[in-house]
Amino acid sequence: MNAPQLQLNSIYLPKLAEVIRTEQLTKMEKLFEIRLLNGQDLGHQPGQFVEVSLLGIGEAPISISSSPTKKGSFELAVRAVGNVTKALHKLEKGAIIGIRGPYGKGFPVEEMKGKDILFVAGGIGLVPLRSLINYVLDKRSDFGRVLILFGAKTPAEQLFLDELAGWRTRPDLEYWETVDRADGKWKGNVGVITTLFPKININPEKTVAVIVGPPVMYRFAILEAQVKGIPDEQIIVSLERRMKCGVGKCGHCQINHLYVCQDGPVFKFAQIKDIKEAI
The missing domain is CATH 2.40.30.10 (Translation factors)
Known part of the structure; x- marks a missing residue:
C-alpha cells in the first residue's frame, strides 16, 4: 500500500x-x-x-x-x-x-549579513553568482559595501546586459568590468579579471569575497583576494564540475572525501585549500 x-x-x-x-x-x-x-x-x-x-x-x-x-x-x-x-x-x-x-549547499547568506561583499565573476560564473547578487541587492540594508568585478572574454560574451547597465549606475554598489579582448566599441578595461583588483580598496577583516568562474581563474583570483588581506575563511568559491546525479549516489563529482553535489557546490576556501584536486 x-x-x-x-x-x-x-x-x-x-x-x-x-x-x-x-x-x-x-x-x-x-x-x-x-x-x-x-x-x-x-x-x-x-x-x-x-x-x-x-x-x-x-x-x-x-x-x-x-x-x-x-x-x-x-x-x-x-x-x-x-x-x-x-x-x-x-x-x-x-x-x-x-x-x-x-x-547542494548554497552561499552562507546568514554569515554574510553585515559584511562587505566582493563578488568576482568570470564569464559564465556570473550565472550562479547572479542569484546571490540579486538576493543581496533585494535585501540591501542587510549588507555593507557591495563590489562587483566581472570579466568576460569579449564584449559579445557579456551576460545579462540590462542588469549590467543598471549596476553601472546604481549608487549603492561599486561595479568594475573587463574583457580579455576588446572590439571597436569597447571603452572599458582590457585584461583578465585580476587586473581589476588593484582598482579596489577594501577592509579585509570585514569583507567576504565570493569567486565564481572557469577553473583557470580560481587560483589567480583567490591569490589576489589573499593579497588584499582577506582571510581564507572569508573567501567563498563554487565548484560546479562533473556533477551528474545531484544526490551523491553516482560519485561522478567526488573530490577525495567530498561530493561536490552535496558538500558543495559552495565551499569556503579554507575547507578545500589543502585538497590538490579542488582548485
Whole structure:
C-alpha cells in the first residue's frame, strides 16, 4: 500500500515544470524562466542547482540564476554544450520539462549579513553568482559595501546586459568590468579579471569575497583576494564540475572525501585549500 507514496517521494522523480519565457543572452547562452506546475516556489537558496530533464534525451545539472526573493518562477541560464543543453536551447515558451531539486549547499547568506561583499565573476560564473547578487541587492540594508568585478572574454560574451547597465549606475554598489579582448566599441578595461583588483580598496577583516568562474581563474583570483588581506575563511568559491546525479549516489563529482553535489557546490576556501584536486 505504501509503494506508490514512496515512489512519488523518490529523489529521482522530477517535478513537471513549464517554460514561461526565454531570452537569448549570447550566441551560446539562453535564459529560461520556469514555473513548477504544482504552483509551488522552488524554495532554493542562492548557489544551489537543479537537475533539468527532457524526456527521451536525459538530464543535466544547471545552476539556478535567480534569487529566491523572486516568487512564482525561477530562472536558469543555459550554455549549449551537450545533448541536453542543446536540446533545451530549442525549447520555447510553453514547453514542459522535468525539474529535480534544488540540490547542494548554497552561499552562507546568514554569515554574510553585515559584511562587505566582493563578488568576482568570470564569464559564465556570473550565472550562479547572479542569484546571490540579486538576493543581496533585494535585501540591501542587510549588507555593507557591495563590489562587483566581472570579466568576460569579449564584449559579445557579456551576460545579462540590462542588469549590467543598471549596476553601472546604481549608487549603492561599486561595479568594475573587463574583457580579455576588446572590439571597436569597447571603452572599458582590457585584461583578465585580476587586473581589476588593484582598482579596489577594501577592509579585509570585514569583507567576504565570493569567486565564481572557469577553473583557470580560481587560483589567480583567490591569490589576489589573499593579497588584499582577506582571510581564507572569508573567501567563498563554487565548484560546479562533473556533477551528474545531484544526490551523491553516482560519485561522478567526488573530490577525495567530498561530493561536490552535496558538500558543495559552495565551499569556503579554507575547507578545500589543502585538497590538490579542488582548485
